[in-house]
Amino acid sequence: MNDSVFSAYQETCSSETLTRDMVGRSYSLDMRRVESTDLRxxxxxxxxxxxxxxxxxQLSRQPVKPCL
Structure with missing residues (x-):
């Protein structure tokens, strides 16, 4: 489970993907202020x-307490 969460994080937050998404958003806008806001x-x-x-x-790393 931890591996799948981490790999999902890597896929969604890879620098290439983020850069492409941010550049795509900023090119769709004309105003520089809006581009800055969009990046923020x-x-x-x-x-x-x-x-x-x-x-x-953190939750996945916590030990599970047995039910008595």
Missing amino acids: IALFEMKEDVQRLEEEL
């Missing part, structure tokens, strides 16, 4: 994804 949004979304994946990883 993409980085914020990535930060949220990293936090969520770190929480999932």
Whole structure:
């Protein structure tokens, strides 16, 4: 399970994919301010994804307590 979460993270956050997505978004816009805002949004979304994946990883590493 940990490997699949990590590989999903690698696929979604690979620098090539992120760069392509951000460049694609910025080229679709005419204003420089909007491009900057768009990149900030993409980085914020990535930060949220990293936090969520770190929480999932931490939960998966916690030992399971047996039910008595």
